[in-house]
Every structure is written in C-alpha cells, then in structure tokens.
Amino acid sequence: MLRYILFAFSGIVSFNSICTAQELRAVNRMAVSGAVIHLNEAPGAGVAWIKDKQFDKGTIEFDIKGKNVLQQSFVGFAFHGVNDSTYDAIYFRPFNFQVPEAGRRSHSVQYISLPSYDWQLLREKYPGKYENEIDSSTDPNKWFHVKIVVTDDEASAYVNGKRCLTVALLGTQKTGMVGYWVGNGSSGDWKNLKIY
Structure with missing residues (x-):
C-alpha cells in the first residue's frame, strides 16, 4: 500500500511540473507563460492551447483572476478542442459576482460549446x-479557485469549493485540446493548473 501511495504522489508531482513548464499556442492573444499564465486584452475571444495535451474526462483545477470592469472580463478554460473554433468552455464574468441585481449575478459563470x-x-x-x-x-x-469536473455527458464547475454550475455537454466531441480562454476585450491570469 505504501508503495502505491508513493507512486501516486510521485505521479502527481511529475504532472504538476509539466503543467508549470507548459508550452502554449496562442490564438488571437499574446501569452506569457511562467508561474502565472497571462493573456492580453484584445478584440474577440482568445485561447492559449497547451501543446501536446489532450483531455476527455476528469478534473481540471486552477486559480484564476479577472477584473471588476463591466463587459471587459471574461475568463475561463476551454476543453475538448477540435480546432481553434470548435471547443467547449466554462468561463466567468467577475464584474457580475457582487452586483446587487439578481439578473446580472445569475450571469457570473457560463458554459458554451462552440461554434453551435x-x-x-x-x-x-x-x-x-x-x-x-x-x-x-x-x-x-x-x-x-476553480474546479471543473467533466464526465462522459456532463460538466460541473466549482468556485472556492462550492458548486456553481452543472450542465449537460452540448458538443459532439468527447476529447481534444485544453487551454486558457478569454472573451472579447478581456485579459486574464491563471496559475496552479492541475489536470487529472
């Protein structure tokens, strides 16, 4: 049993090391890679795909930071990427997190499946x-802190340990690329990525 625990722990450390030294392929953004991943602000959506990473189901965890500027902070994570315009994503609108209007607060976390x-x-x-x-x-x-759990037909998102969204997956693709995602006019920062 001890051998299994040590092996499992060793695998987690090794995988996290890969995540911190990742190579990115940015689409419609400039990406700065290091302990903190940064995507700059630009018109249209942008994504920085992690090279040589495929994901079908499991858990994606990371820390993320946007900003409290109306319609200028859409930050999240893309998965099941087939190409630069076909993927699923879960993202956040930080400018809606604490507004008094319930209607706007209900738009704080979003699932999309592009292009449809x-x-x-x-x-x-x-x-x-x-x-x-x-x-x-x-x-x-x-x-x-964000945790995204993807099964064969569902995705759930958690913020700081609290579930905030569960949806049926709409895309027909069940595996593909993963990457850091920002929406129109948005920049963002990510750190501590773990995929398992």
Whole structure:
C-alpha cells in the first residue's frame, strides 16, 4: 500500500511540473507563460492551447483572476478542442459576482460549446440553464479557485469549493485540446493548473 501511495504522489508531482513548464499556442492573444499564465486584452475571444495535451474526462483545477470592469472580463478554460473554433468552455464574468441585481449575478459563470452554442443562443433558448451565479463573497479583483469536473455527458464547475454550475455537454466531441480562454476585450491570469 505504501508503495502505491508513493507512486501516486510521485505521479502527481511529475504532472504538476509539466503543467508549470507548459508550452502554449496562442490564438488571437499574446501569452506569457511562467508561474502565472497571462493573456492580453484584445478584440474577440482568445485561447492559449497547451501543446501536446489532450483531455476527455476528469478534473481540471486552477486559480484564476479577472477584473471588476463591466463587459471587459471574461475568463475561463476551454476543453475538448477540435480546432481553434470548435471547443467547449466554462468561463466567468467577475464584474457580475457582487452586483446587487439578481439578473446580472445569475450571469457570473457560463458554459458554451462552440461554434453551435454560444452564450447568446443559450441565454435566449435556455435561460438560466447554462449560466448561474456564484458565491457573492468572491472578490472579482482577486484570485479565486476553480474546479471543473467533466464526465462522459456532463460538466460541473466549482468556485472556492462550492458548486456553481452543472450542465449537460452540448458538443459532439468527447476529447481534444485544453487551454486558457478569454472573451472579447478581456485579459486574464491563471496559475496552479492541475489536470487529472
């Protein structure tokens, strides 16, 4: 049993080392890689794919930071990427975390499956099903911890240990690339990525 525990621990350390020394391929962004991954602000959505990483199901964890600026902070993570325009993503709108209006707070976390299911279509056809609010004590200008759990047909998101969204996956792809994602006009920062 001890041998198994040591082997498992060794594997986790090794994988985390790979995550901190990752090579990125940025799309519509400049990416700075190091202990903190940074994507700059630019028009349109952007993603920095992690080279040579494929993901089908499991858990993705990271710390993330956006900013409390209306319509200028969409930060998250993409998975099941087939190419630069076909992928699933879960992202956050920090500028909605602590607003008094319940309607805006309910747009704090969002699932999308591109190209067919962008946020506008999902909000119009399925209001409240693919987005939700998060714990309003989450500071929109500070780091917060995210865990995304993906199964064969579902994805759940947790912020600082509290589940905030569970959705049925809409994309037909079940495996693919993973990467750091930002929305239109947004920059973002990530650290401590773990995928298992």
